[in-house]
Amino acid sequence: MIDTFYLHLEFTNKKGGWSINLPFLCNKCGVCCTLDDFLTAGEIGGTPQSNPEVNAKVKALFESLGGMWEADEAKYDQYIMHNPCPFLVDTSCSIYEIRPEGCQLFPKTAFGMQTQDCEPLHRFKKGRSAVKRGKHTAETYHFTGKTQGNINPVKFTEKQYQTCINKLRQAGMTDDEFTLFEYFNGKNKSCV
Ligand code: SF4
Numbered sequence: 001m002i003d004t005f006y007l008h009l010e011f012t013n014k015k016g017g018w019s020i021n022l023p024f025l026c027n028k029c030g031v032c033c034t035l036d037d038f039l040t041a042g043e044i045g046g047t048p049q050s051n052p053e054v055n056a057k058v059k060a061l062f063e064s065l066g067g068m069w070e071a072d073e074a075k076y077d078q079y080i081m082h083n084p085c086p087f088l089v090d091t092s093c094s095i096y097e098i099r100p101e102g103c104q105l106f107p108k109t110a111f112g113m114q115t116q117d118c119e120p121l122h123r124f125k126k127g128r129s130a131v132k133r134g135k136h137t138a139e140t141y142h143f144t145g146k147t148q149g150n151i152n153p154v155k156f157t158e159k160q161y162q163t164c165i166n167k168l169r170q171a172g173m174t175d176d177e178f179t180l181f182e183y184f185n186g187k188n189k190s191c192v
């Protein structure tokens with residue numbers, strides 16, 4: 001199961017309700033790991049015993065940044081604004097399996113949903129607006145992953161589904177996002 005968030009959309013009309021799931025697909029570009037809130041992403045997973053090197057690095061980093069902040073707040077601000085997360089290697093997270101909770105949730109965080117830097121989020125928002133336009137809609141966000149339960153069941157006619165796809169494609173949905181959309185709506189057994 002892919003680890004991501006998705007929007008469950010429920011539409012009401014005179015003939016009764018229907019619903020779809022709209023998943024978010026991270027393209028692992030690493031841009032969010034260069035943003036200035038990477039340091040507030042929370043504690044990493046695992047234990048000091050299971051990941052001694054990473055834990056030591058995190059501890060040293062926090063001590064160094066804490067010292068910098070106490071000595072000169074402006075310097076600290078400059079530092080976090082102009083330095084990527086130290087665990088970013090090329091465009092990949094080197095501690096992906098134990099990355100902090102904030103990183104796991106991103107961009108579905110208060111700060112993340114406002115960011116202009118995440119391309120797939122931009123498409124996700126465009127798609128959401130396109131399928132909702134002119135309809136009475138209730139929406140709830142959900143997360144997949146080990147502790148987050150199963151994907152919400154959906155209900156639609158073929159025509160409703162095809163209309164959604166057309167709108168999402170017009171909003172720029174990529175082939176991988178389309179495959180994931182099909183999976184989240186029970187149309188495809190394989191994930192991306
Ligand atoms: S900026 Fe968006 S697409 Fe890029 S790694 Fe972060 S969440 Fe994924």
Ligand code: SF4
Pocket residue numbers: 032033034038041085086087088089092093094095096099100103
């Ligand atoms: S811990 Fe990993 S996912 Fe989180 S900001 Fe750093 S490189 Fe990105």
